[in-house]
Amino acid sequence: MKALHKLYKRIIQRVNINLREFNFDVEPFLKNLVPFDQLVKVHGFYAVTIQHPLDFQFRHSNLAGSYLLGKCFTTNSILYRSDIRGDELKKKGTIFHSGKYQIPIARDEAIRIENSFLIKTLVHNHSHDPETPENFVISNTVSTHYANIHGSPTDGSFLGPLATLDLSTVNDCIIGAFSYIQAGEINHFHIEPGTVWVRSPGDFNFLYRYPSRFLNRYVKFRPDCQPEGILIDFVDKYKDAFEQIFGTVNVESSINVPATASLDRFAVVQPKTSIGDNVLVAQRSFLQNSHLGRGANAQENCFIINSFLKGFNVTAHGAKLINVDLGTMVFVGFNSFLRGKGCRLEIGKDCVVMPHTIIDIREPLQIPPACLVWGSITCQADLEINSIPLNILEKLEDGFSRNNLVFEGSGKKFVSSFQNRIHHILEANGAFYNGKDRKGHAQNNQNISFNIIQPYSEGDKKGVYPTILIQP
Secondary structure (H helix, E strand, C coil): CHHHHHHHHHHHHHHHHHCHHHCCCCHHHHCCCCCHHHHHHCCEEEEECCCCCCEEEEECEECCCCEEECEEEEECCEEECCEEECCCCCCCCCEEEECCEEEECCCCCEEEEECCEEECCEEECCCCCCCCCCEEEEECCEECCCCEEECCCEECCEECCCCEEECCEEECCEECCCCEEECCEEECCEECCCEEEEEECCCEEEEEECCHHHHHHHCECCCCCCCECHHHHHHHCCHHHHHHHHCCCCCCCCCCCCCCCEECCCCEECCCCEECCCCEECCCCEEECCEECCCCEECCCCEEECCEECCCCEECCCCEEECEEECCCCEECCCCEEEECCCCEEECCCCEECCCCEEEECCCEEECCCEEECCEECCHHHHHHCEEEHHHHCCCCCCEEECCEEEEECHHHHHHHHHHHHHHHHHHCCCCCCCCCCCCHHHHCCCCEEEEECCCCCCCCCCCECCEEECC
């Protein structure tokens, strides 16, 4: 296992060099985070489908438990139970729009991961950096449990558990646990845990930060320790169910799947669950005693338990719904945690629940239609502080502030940007498929085959995968 240990040290050194201005050492955070014997025992797998380009190149890497789709190159990296989803990469001949620029794509885009350690991390979408339109690059980066790197080229950075980088370019940054960043381009930032930052330069700036005492109950990450807190305990509770799915070669669906819907082979579906037409259920999602109406989706690492989704709902990567009723066209953002403990949470139609929102209630709560919701909510009084009707927000031109939130700029542009994005997500997922036109992931992902890849099982190279090239 000598080569695997050298690779691990190499990655640590490369990341530490990039973060040296912060005097930050990633090694204490990685120590014992992933047992090395797991990197040998667990196989990786790649998907084959005629709907997506097939081009995989793996060099001097470990891919234990990781899922790869599309055009992906991995060099000198360790991917542990990560999802590298290349089904929205840009195609040769298309035009990439960035501000006033229209950039022709000269070749099919690829995800390129180098000198990085990604632990239970989702990589998805395509590069939103106009300087690298053909390459979605992740280099010299460590990303820990249940983080999302969504359309965000990243170099020399560290992501804490449940952090999200969304549609941004991030260089030489430390992103604290449970922080969400959608800010265009950031360089040399140390983002504190529990920061939610959405910025469109010249248009708007949304900045919220969780009180540390509250956040630490839900997620905390310290050197030489495993991630801990309510969110980590919640996910760990269901680990065995996923082990059974990943350890079984052939799995028959336990529910009826409409011809226009897609239920991923690596999703867990428990009894009393139903899905409607044009529904997408992604890998590593968990459904139990719930209904997903027409056009709804459950994206990677989602949990939907004892809940009812009326239809055309976006449950973004890592979001968790327990005892929740959603009206139509409700958006629940990345890694949000919505739970009614012995009671129901009702969210009216057209609401936008901001990424990394925590709604954890012990008494019934109703959120009116067409509201923006953010931050920490445990009761009606919290909701009144941490929400605003969309029609009122649209009228604000100079921003506003409440407790831990500061909003600057145009409310109209902020609302419009979210509404446009929600429509795009539903479109991409095939929610509007009419039997002939407007196909999306729910229709294109129905016929995927999966293939296992394994590392050396003994000797100095134990745990390292041989160089593998997989092409059409």
